[in-house]
Amino acid sequence: MRPMRLWKSVSLAFILSVVWITFFLSISIAFGQTKASGVKPPIKIGYIAAFTGPYAGPSIDMRDGFLLYLSQKGNQFAGRQVEVLIEDDEAKPDVGLTKAKRLVERDKVDLLCGIVHSGVALAIAEYVKGQKIPLMIHNAAADALTQQRFNQYIFRSSFSSSQLSHPLGEWAYMKGFRKAAIVSSDYTAGWEYSGGFARTFTEKGGRIVQEIYLALGTPDPGPFITAIKTEVDMVYAFHAGADALRFVRRFDEYGMKKRAVLFGAGPLTHDSILPEEGDSALGILCSNTYTTVLDNPANKAFKNAVLKKYNRPATSFTLLGYTGGTMLEKALESIRGNIEDRGSFIKALEKVEILDTPRGPVRFDKYHNIVVDNYMCEVKKIDGEIVNSVVDTQKDVSQFWKWSPEEFMKMPTYISMKGKWVK
Amino acid sequence: MNFWFVQTINGISYGMLLFLLAAGLSLVFGLMNIINLAHGSYYMLGTYIGITVYRYSKNFVLAVVGAAIALAILGVLMQRFILRRLYGNHLGQVLLTFGFVFIIADISLLVWGGYAQNMPTPSLFRGATTIGGITFPTYRLLVIGVGLLVALFLWWFQKGTKIGVAVRAAVDDEEMSQAIGLNVPLTTTAVFGISTALAALGGVMGGPFIGAYPGVDVEALLLALVVVIIGGLGSLRGAFVGSILVGLLDNFGKALFPELSLFTIFAPMAIILAIRPNGLFGRAL
Numbered sequence: 001m002r003p004m005r006l007w008k009s010v011s012l013a014f015i016l017s018v019v020w021i022t023f024f025l026s027i028s029i030a031f032g033q034t035k036a037s038g039v040k041p042p043i044k045i046g047y048i049a050a051f052t053g054p055y056a057g058p059s060i061d062m063r064d065g066f067l068l069y070l071s072q073k074g075n076q077f078a079g080r081q082v083e084v085l086i087e088d089d090e091a092k093p094d095v096g097l098t099k100a101k102r103l104v105e106r107d108k109v110d111l112l113c114g115i116v117h118s119g120v121a122l123a124i125a126e127y128v129k130g131q132k133i134p135l136m137i138h139n140a141a142a143d144a145l146t147q148q149r150f151n152q153y154i155f156r157s158s159f160s161s162s163q164l165s166h167p168l169g170e171w172a173y174m175k176g177f178r179k180a181a182i183v184s185s186d187y188t189a190g191w192e193y194s195g196g197f198a199r200t201f202t203e204k205g206g207r208i209v210q211e212i213y214l215a216l217g218t219p220d221p222g223p224f225i226t227a228i229k230t231e232v233d234m235v236y237a238f239h240a241g242a243d244a245l246r247f248v249r250r251f252d253e254y255g256m257k258k259r260a261v262l263f264g265a266g267p268l269t270h271d272s273i274l275p276e277e278g279d280s281a282l283g284i285l286c287s288n289t290y291t292t293v294l295d296n297p298a299n300k301a302f303k304n305a306v307l308k309k310y311n312r313p314a315t316s317f318t319l320l321g322y323t324g325g326t327m328l329e330k331a332l333e334s335i336r337g338n339i340e341d342r343g344s345f346i347k348a349l350e351k352v353e354i355l356d357t358p359r360g361p362v363r364f365d366k367y368h369n370i371v372v373d374n375y376m377c378e379v380k381k382i383d384g385e386i387v388n389s390v391v392d393t394q395k396d397v398s399q400f401w402k403w404s405p406e407e408f409m410k411m412p413t414y415i416s417m418k419g420k421w422v423k
Numbered sequence: 424m425n426f427w428f429v430q431t432i433n434g435i436s437y438g439m440l441l442f443l444l445a446a447g448l449s450l451v452f453g454l455m456n457i458i459n460l461a462h463g464s465y466y467m468l469g470t471y472i473g474i475t476v477y478r479y480s481k482n483f484v485l486a487v488v489g490a491a492i493a494l495a496i497l498g499v500l501m502q503r504f505i506l507r508r509l510y511g512n513h514l515g516q517v518l519l520t521f522g523f524v525f526i527i528a529d530i531s532l533l534v535w536g537g538y539a540q541n542m543p544t545p546s547l548f549r550g551a552t553t554i555g556g557i558t559f560p561t562y563r564l565l566v567i568g569v570g571l572l573v574a575l576f577l578w579w580f581q582k583g584t585k586i587g588v589a590v591r592a593a594v595d596d597e598e599m600s601q602a603i604g605l606n607v608p609l610t611t612t613a614v615f616g617i618s619t620a621l622a623a624l625g626g627v628m629g630g631p632f633i634g635a636y637p638g639v640d641v642e643a644l645l646l647a648l649v650v651v652i653i654g655g656l657g658s659l660r661g662a663f664v665g666s667i668l669v670g671l672l673d674n675f676g677k678a679l680f681p682e683l684s685l686f687t688i689f690a691p692m693a694i695i696l697a698i699r700p701n702g703l704f705g706r707a708l
Binding site: 052053054055056057058059060186213214215217218219220222223224226227241242244245246249253254255272273276278 | 425426429430433437528529532536537538539540541543544549550551558560632633634636637638639642673674677678681682684
């Protein structure tokens, strides 16, 4: 290019850049003014769950429960607008971590919530510690999250896997059962839920006679059911989703209910699959943090609100999202909505205690896991409807049961105890 | 002893379900050189539609017929208006049918929700049968029976009927077949419809024991692909042998090595790919 042309191009480019930069600078200053003028920006919450894939049902319900609570409060907590950004982790830890990073670093959320899948929770746990962003887990139950892998930014308002199996083990022994077979899904949840039962059951004097673990997604649990030893008087089975549905039906079809009583955790006879299980589920005993037939005013109001807003019945997952919202609001109110002060926010969460939620009283323990009442439920047909009916309650159950946190965490983990319960 | 026998029956019956899936997949490939990744989604839709029809009619046969017809229509529409445009374009077909997997999965989530569902076992076949001291589930025998019937029917169809001969002619040489007056486009569309109807039949038969839930489409597709890879694309015999093999491997794998259950399926597949890339009975791609 000839010198004159070159000079013209360069100066044009220079002038354009100056104009461009000035333009953006002024815009950001203008918006900056809004921030400084005293109107607090909205609280931004990142909600992550597995909205596609096998955990879609629980994730959708959980999110809807949370959003329902928020809408009941006019989309405001402690006087500040709340903005919820929803992301799908597809139940994959790497995707979950990516979405978490996006929410924290690009969208600048103040808090992460949700999480159904424990793998995702574990992937995000370390990340939030480094970023100093609180994480409120509404479901993921792996014991380690509030035990070995605990950090102060993690709070769990659902339960830990073994938490509700501890009382079940003692209750079963008290009811006269002495010989148990464990027939559970072969992954962390299966080992931890079953382990909690096994520990308290054997400490009382019961015996685990057999342990059978089925691969996730086993198309037919029938052959495993027929392999259960005849001497047992009860079977503890942890299964969830499609596996639970298949297991309960096969257990009945093979005539096992006449030989041994079936015990399990909430997912085995969950509200969502109970109608599908039908009469096969009658008589099954499960430990639950919530059942739809709990008789208290908060639960009645909650169920009606869900039916009205979403035109479908509430499940325990809707309730978990709802509880998450309830506890979050309580903490925010006590610090006047100042979530930016992470230290105070965390201290506020630690102090949250609510007595009248639909599932009863809730609060956090020293390791930020929820302390709740455990409901022993039996599946019964009441007024033509099959429900999880409460037959007994243990109050104030923490993840450590009767042990102190230090004692409990000195004992071998349930993951390591898999296969070792049979003496 | 009982354990092994029941596992074998379960493996074979699961294999029959896979055969219904794989036969369709293989047929469509053999005839039209189309790789249809949405095949697992047809299976899932078959189960869901079967469950819905059963809920309103309480009739298992009606559920089978309803699902088969619905999926046949869907298949014909898909092939006629969409897949035909990509004839010969393998990559395009793969991408398009894969896109359909997501679309169908999302629509299913919207219509039927995210929780697992299943069908009650038809009352005639409920419970277990005991022969010679060995107890096995009666319904599984029905599945095996249906699978064998379909296999025989497809065999006869291919070899013994005019339409079957027309199909084979179209596979061998499409231009020549059209030249001698065979309506090739109609034939291919009809075969596609049959293939999706077969997948739906598999879905409904699987309703009582596998059920429907988000994710079952990918599970079914994965196994169907393994079957056609082992058995060979385009071969009915390959689909039959392959599906029994995979059904048994999957069942025994999950029973004996729960942590390695995927390995027991994919290891043989890898071996076959290494030794006989066209599968046991397949023809070249």
